[in-house]
Amino acid sequence: MQLSEKAAYVKGMIDGLELDPTDKQTKVFKLIADLLGDMAQEIKDLEQCYDDVCDQLDGVSEDLAGVEDIIYDEDYDNGSISFGSDGLNDEYSYEVTCPTCGNIEYLSEDSLNEGSITCSECGEVLEFDYSEDELDASDDDAEDDIKE
Numbered sequence: 001m002q003l004s005e006k007a008a009y010v011k012g013m014i015d016g017l018e019l020d021p022t023d024k025q026t027k028v029f030k031l032i033a034d035l036l037g038d039m040a041q042e043i044k045d046l047e048q049c050y051d052d053v054c055d056q057l058d059g060v061s062e063d064l065a066g067v068e069d070i071i072y073d074e075d076y077d078n079g080s081i082s083f084g085s086d087g088l089n090d091e092y093s094y095e096v097t098c099p100t101c102g103n104i105e106y107l108s109e110d111s112l113n114e115g116s117i118t119c120s121e122c123g124e125v126l127e128f129d130y131s132e133d134e135l136d137a138s139d140d141d142a143e144d145d146i147k148e
C-alpha cells in the first residue's frame with residue numbers, strides 16, 4: 001500500500017468513527033488526517049522528481065561517456081604518432097624527410113625499428129639507419145616545411 005493510500009485509509013477510519021464534529025479532539029484528528037494526506041502527496045511528488053533527476057543523470061552519464069571516448073581516443077591517437085614539436089617526446093619519436101618530395105614523416109620507435117616507411121605524400125619507400133645525427137639534422141627546417 002502506498003503512503004497516499006495509507007493516509008486516505010486513516011482519514012476514512014477517522015470519518016468512520018462518526019466523532020462529534022464540534023468536539024475539539026475531532027478537529028485535531030481531521031487536521032492530522034489532512035496533514036498525512038498532504039505529506040503523502042508531497043513525498044510522491046518528490047519521488048517523481050527524484051526519478052526524473054536519475055533519468056536525466058543517466059543521460060548525462062551516457063553523453064559524458066561518449067565525450068570521454070572521443071577525448072581518450074584522440075589522446076591515444078596522438079600518443080601513437082606522438083612527436084615532440086616541443087621536443088618533449090623526442091626520445092620516443094623521430095622524423096624523416098622524404099628525399100623525393102620533402103615531406104616530413106613522423107616515426108614512432110616501432111616503425112623506426114622496422115627500418116623503413118612509405119612516404120604518405122609520394123609513396124616513396126624511405127629506408128633509414130638508426131642514426132642520431134640524421135635524426136637531429138633538421139628540426140628547425142622541418143617546422144617550416146610542415147606548415148600548411
Ligand SMILES: [Zn+2]
Pocket residue numbers: 098099100101102103119120121122123124
Ligand atoms: Zn615523399
